[in-house]
Amino acid sequence: MAIEDKLENLVRLRQQVKLGGGVKRIEAQHAKGKLTARERIELLVDPGSFEELDPFITHCCTDFGLAEEHYLGDAIVTGYGNVNGRLAFIFAQDFTVFGGSLSKVVAEKTCKVMDMAAKNGAPIIGLLDSGGARIQEGVDSLQGYGDIFTRNTLYSGVIPQISVVMGPCAGGAVYSPAITDFIFMVKGTGQMYITGPEVIKSVTGEEVALEQLGGAMVHARKSGNSHFVAENDPECLQMVRRLLTFLPQSNMEEPPMVRSGDDPNRMDQELLYLVPDEPSKAYNMREVITRVVDKGDFMEVHKDFAPSLIVGFARLGGRSVGIVAQQPLHFAGVIDINASDKGARFVRFCDCFNIPLVTFADVPGYMPGTDQEYGGIIRHGAKFLYSYAEATVPKVCVITRKAYGGAFVVMSSKSLRGDINYAWPTAEIAVMGPDGAVNIVFRSEIAKSPNPEEARQRLVSEYRERFANPYVAASRGYIDDVIDPRTTRPKLIKALGMLQNKVDTLPAKKHGNIPL
Ligand code: HXC
Helix, strand or coil, X not given: CCHHHHHHHHHHHHHHHHCCCCHHHHHHHHHCCCCCHHHHHHHHCCCCCCEEECCCCCCCCCHHHHHHCCXXXXXXXXXXXXXXXXXXXXXXXXCXXXXXXXXXXXXXXXXXXXXXXXXCCCCEXXXXXXXXXXXXXXXXXXXXXXXXXXXXXXXXXXXXXXXXXXXXXXXHHHHHXXXXXXXXXXXXXXXXECCCHHHHHHHHCCCCCHHHXXXXXXXXXXXXXXXXXXCCHHHHHHHHHHHHHCCCCCCCCCCCCCCCCCCCCCCCHHHHCCCCCCCCCCCCHHHHHHHHCXXXXXXXXXXXXXXXXXXXXXXXXXXXEEEEEECCCCHXXXXXXXXXXXXXXXXHHHHHCCCXXXXXXXXXXXXXXXXXXXXXXXXXXXXXXXXXXXXXXXXXXXXXXXXXXXXXXXXCCHHHCCCEEEECCCCEEECCXXXXXXXXXXXXXXHXXXXXXXXXXXXXXXXXXXXXXXHHHHHHCCCCEECCHHHHHHHHHHHXXXXXXXXCCCCCCCCCCCCC
């Protein structure tokens, strides 16, 4: 055969590869509001940069009539391309081929591209849309899942791993995204669950619709399994591109500098008036964050989960930072079980990938109550504390108002190896709030007083005067300085500049044993 004929044959085969499971199934995919694997990749990478790998692989199963049915590339598209000009590795499950199910060769393709990502120090992004284990391939498929989970685990903390759930992700298959750093889900089509509605009904009698069981909003609000929710496939892929701008390619790199043109010395007059005079009145910490960071650009993570804590990425003077902050608008910014998990996971991600931590604290304490105690707030709260103490990245903190008790300690305090700790003049740093403290210390004095309420109020205001301010902590060096709120941005940028070559270590060990 002449080379021209061979090339023609190659072009024909490539056309076949592009069609996946065929025109009818592509139409069915579109009818469900989903893009195909290839369309998704095109939206994720910079135009024309995708290089596909293994397009001619086919499955080798001969059971249940599968010997007759083959699709080039099988049920996954893998390869590499650029995202915002930087290398990224991608696998996208192709629902048009056997429902995107995982055969032996689909697993092998997935593992190959994961290994390449780790070897070459670049993020791996999985676009998930699959009916799970290829039923006809039985244990080969299970072995394949195990091989993927192992790589997810070994490469955790080495390269950023991102899962994008754009269709079904059911059964044990969910444990791959669950190990990765971030999960994106598309509303209406992305679903994750261990057992589906039918099995639940037959085992427990409970009836639940698929979306209520494992839809995007359920995982964003209730379980906390998903970090980002998008309205549709294109929006979701844009969000993935945005997230990657904040991250380094691997644990061996610093995050990229992105100059925004925002003046590092910019002061903000409004910061003076954000914290209300009345101590129990709420304000929006998100506004503090967006007024301080470069161009107000803040990508919030876990926005709908544990809303008393805010976490997310921003930049200060062009440097990526991980922001951790209380949200006084929700339960006064109290730390509960979910906020502890959310904070700990985020702090550890930033520490893995050399992203400095900037903390804004306004926290009345840990959440009281039997719900929380029985649910294990001791264990969960401990992991938040552990994550801050363990982190060796630069850690800068600003206390805007309350920092009471254990919650003062956990929020990047000096005792947990915080580097620079600032307080606004509005800060109140003490073992507990004035009301609680006075009720305990002066209980009998108040009871004996002819006017107990008047005595209580006098003692509260004396306590507030003496302890509920930043100066006791500052006089001991637990706070490095009390700063004018308007100068917060320049102060943070200078601190981060000073800390850019920080070296801190942990004692030699295999790994710590974080309370889980
Ligand atoms: C082989 C599968 C498949 C699977 C779907 N298909 N799932 N083929 N193995 N697991 C095929 C269908 O036969 C169909 O083929 C095509 O994919 C599209 O499927 P539909 O059912 O028509 O699509 P839809 O109505 O959108 O429903 C999607 C679905 C459903 C909800 C995912 O297909 C489904 O429930 N599938 C089975 C899910 C499941 O139980 N998987 C195994 C879980 S156990 P045609 O030829 O008609 O296009 C597991 C263990 C993992 O995953 C353990 C890891 C440790």
